[in-house]
Amino acid sequence: MSVSIALFTQDLRLHDNPVLHAARSAADRVVPLFVLDPAVEGAGFAAPNRQAFLADCLTDLDASLRRIGSRLVVRRGEPAEQAARVAAEAEAGAGAGARAGVEAGAGARVGAGTTTVHVAAGVSAFAQRREARLREVFGDRLHVHDASLTVVPAGRITPAGRDHYAVFTPYHRAWQQVPRRTVLGAPRVLDAPSGIGSENLLLTGPLSPALPPGGESAARERWRRWDVDGYARVHDDLAADATSRLSPYLHFGCLSPTELVERALRHDGEGARTFVRQLAWRDFHHQVLAARPDSAHRDYRARNDRWHRDEREAEAWRQGRTGYPIVDAGMRQLAEEGWMHNRARLLTAGFLAKCLYLDWRIGAAHFLSLLVDGDVADNQLNWQWVAGTGTDTRPNRVLNPLRQADRYDPDGAYVRRWVPELAHLPGPAVHRPWLLDPTPDYPAPLIAPDALTSRFRRARGLD
Numbered sequence: 001m002s003v004s005i006a007l008f009t010q011d012l013r014l015h016d017n018p019v020l021h022a023a024r025s026a027a028d029r030v031v032p033l034f035v036l037d038p039a040v041e042g043a044g045f046a047a048p049n050r051q052a053f054l055a056d057c058l059t060d061l062d063a064s065l066r067r068i069g070s071r072l073v074v075r076r077g078e079p080a081e082q083a084a085r086v087a088a089e090a091e092a093g094a095g096a097g098a099r100a101g102v103e104a105g106a107g108a109r110v111g112a113g114t115t116t117v118h119v120a121a122g123v124s125a126f127a128q129r130r131e132a133r134l135r136e137v138f139g140d141r142l143h144v145h146d147a148s149l150t151v152v153p154a155g156r157i158t159p160a161g162r163d164h165y166a167v168f169t170p171y172h173r174a175w176q177q178v179p180r181r182t183v184l185g186a187p188r189v190l191d192a193p194s195g196i197g198s199e200n201l202l203l204t205g206p207l208s209p210a211l212p213p214g215g216e217s218a219a220r221e222r223w224r225r226w227d228v229d230g231y232a233r234v235h236d237d238l239a240a241d242a243t244s245r246l247s248p249y250l251h252f253g254c255l256s257p258t259e260l261v262e263r264a265l266r267h268d269g270e271g272a273r274t275f276v277r278q279l280a281w282r283d284f285h286h287q288v289l290a291a292r293p294d295s296a297h298r299d300y301r302a303r304n305d306r307w308h309r310d311e312r313e314a315e316a317w318r319q320g321r322t323g324y325p326i327v328d329a330g331m332r333q334l335a336e337e338g339w340m341h342n343r344a345r346l347l348t349a350g351f352l353a354k355c356l357y358l359d360w361r362i363g364a365a366h367f368l369s370l371l372v373d374g375d376v377a378d379n380q381l382n383w384q385w386v387a388g389t390g391t392d393t394r395p396n397r398v399l400n401p402l403r404q405a406d407r408y409d410p411d412g413a414y415v416r417r418w419v420p421e422l423a424h425l426p427g428p429a430v431h432r433p434w435l436l437d438p439t440p441d442y443p444a445p446l447i448a449p450d451a452l453t454s455r456f457r458r459a460r461g462l463d
Contacts (some may be wrong), residue, residue, distance in 0.1 A: 002027040003090045003193060005083055007119040007134075008034045008072075009382035011148050011253035012057040013216040014064050014186035018145040023118040023183045025423070026143075029191045031090050032065055032072050034058060035079040036201060043126070045368070045376075048205030049338035053372045054213035055201045057252050060215025070190035074198045080133040081273050086196060087115035093193040116141045120148035120253075121227060122374050123290035150283045151257045152178045154290035164291035167392055174282050183259045208338040211372060212248060216400035219249035228264055236343050237328075239413035243342060246274065247373035250282070257282065282378060288391060289377040296380045297361065299389040307359040308455060314362050317352050320419075323445035325431055327351045329418035335434055336418075338372040343408050346386060350399035353387040357455045360387035396462060398453045405431040 004027035006020045011032075014020065023030045038248050040046045062072035062169055075082040101361050117134060121127075121144045134142050146153035157174045158164060212218070234242040249255045257279050264272040289295060289349030299305075301462035316322050320331035322434045342347070344365075364383040368374040384390025388397065405428075409415060410431035416423045421441040433439055434449075447455070457463045 001029060002114065003029050003087070004116045004118060005031045005032065005033050005090070006088060007117055008061070008084055009120055009122060009253075010034065010050050010251065011073075011254065012061050012118045013219075013254050014061075014068075015216065016184045016256035016259040017186075018148045018181075018184065019118045019120050020187065022143060023116070024144060024187055024190060026116050026118070026316075026324055029090070031071070031086055031088055031192055031196060032061075032070060032190075033083060033086055034061075034072060034074050034214075035082045036074065036076040036168075036199070037079055038077070038128075039126070045126075045374075047371075047374060048141070048203065048207050049211055049370055049372050050372060050374055051201065051203055051205070052211055053248055053338075054252065056214025056218070057254055058201060060217050060437055064216065065192075066189045068187055072150050073196050073199070074201065076199050078133070080137040083117055083134065083138050084113075087113050087117070087197045090193040093195045098200050104108050110166065113143075116143060118143045118145060120144075121146040121153065122149065123154050123286045123293075124296065125293035128293065147181050149253060149257075150286050151175075151180060151191070151261055151279060152283050152287075154287040156282075157287075164287050165284065167286070167393060168391065169282065171284050171287075172277065172280050175283060180258055183256070183262050187359040208334075208336055210337045212245065212337070212339065214248070214252065214254070214372075216254040218279060219246065220256040220422050222246060222249070223255065223351070224263050225262070228267055228275055229269050229271045232274040235270070235274065236408050238326075238341055238343055238398075238409045239411065241341070241419070245339065245461075247341065247375075247378075251373040255408070278351075278447065280424070285377040285381040285390075288381055295384065297389075300381070300384050300391060301395070303389050303395060303460070305359075305387075305389065306459065308357040310356070310358065313446055314352075314358055314441070317348075317356065317358075317363075318366050319335045321443050322351065323434070323443045324351065324401050325412075325415040325419050325422055325433065325442075326409060327401050329409075329415045332418045334367070334370050338370055340371070341414075343380070343404070344414075347399050347401050347404040347408075349386040349400050353383070354398045354451045354456045355401070357459055360384060360389065394461060398456060400452055402431060402449065402452070444461065 004023040006023035009018055010277050011017055035290055117138050131144060152175050157178060216238050234240045261276050262277055320328035327348050330340050330436040334340040349363055352358050353360045360383045364380050368378055381390055385392045388395030410428060412428050415430045421439055422433055
């Protein structure tokens, strides 16, 4: 009786899951495995909001697996070692006649075992180390599937003479020409070996009060209810709140980006094309990070910035008390929901990096501490795009928060929703409360409106 392990990582779904499909095709019985790696916590990436969302995802995945005759095995430890232990238990339970015999920390290959392991290819330095360690333990019985987490795998398309695209527009043109793999159905039946123990996810730390529910079931329901046709018209309207809000589900792989592209393009409208372009941006950032893993913490394009240092200003930004209502609204939405509108992300990041001229890494770390969709590729490289140290070909671009407010929240409804102490101010006047009577509960602007970009421009030698 042959056994395979489907090692789930950021692909917590049954529908269109190449890892699960391949594991099922390769063996009589499949062990669906998820490993809680302490290294994630040690690196600071196990933020409470994401841990709570992950718990929902694992619970939902287990329930879905049980409906088709299987269940999710959850272990805690180093992934390769835990996979080896599970392989030994599975082979013994399936009557394979030999245990894998790898003790924790032994660092050896699975001895007499026959179990194959299937896992999705990742792009971060952490994912690359995990794959290397799995290869040490399982050798050629490890199968890595590179079209699971993105539509186009990192490295599949490259410009002449380079290992990745550094500019989005030519990447997007090439991305559109790549044939997509066939979308896979969810398995109807899955036979799993018996007698394999599991662990529970322990949650620690305060949570944002209004987190979305995690899991594939919630993700597919949200997609069914969302109006993709109207996306092009309203995706930048802060008050409309009409974006898909699918980013947390994409981060944890509760939805397949390949399936989303296929379903969106069935609509054949501007909204669908605009949405698919955002998925291409996601792939673009993944291929940059795969080629340049250090861009998670180092400037992709060094500008020799000497960042301003002021913890008081940084904390005011984190708390949503900068005195600029549109910035504060975005930061308060982040604290409340563990999520922020994409336009608000751009303008809050621009305020920190270009108006206050504080190091983008300060902002990126805060976002990762709260965002349910806190993805290293998207978060860090979007921050660098805003800061002018990333892939943007216009590094001196400045997003003035007042102009952004006038354009994307013209009636002030978004600000009144998230900054209640200003809710009494009418219409667009809410964006400039300092022009009206003082509001005791709301701070004065952290930096004078007429000096919004001067600190950045002086530092860059543009004045």
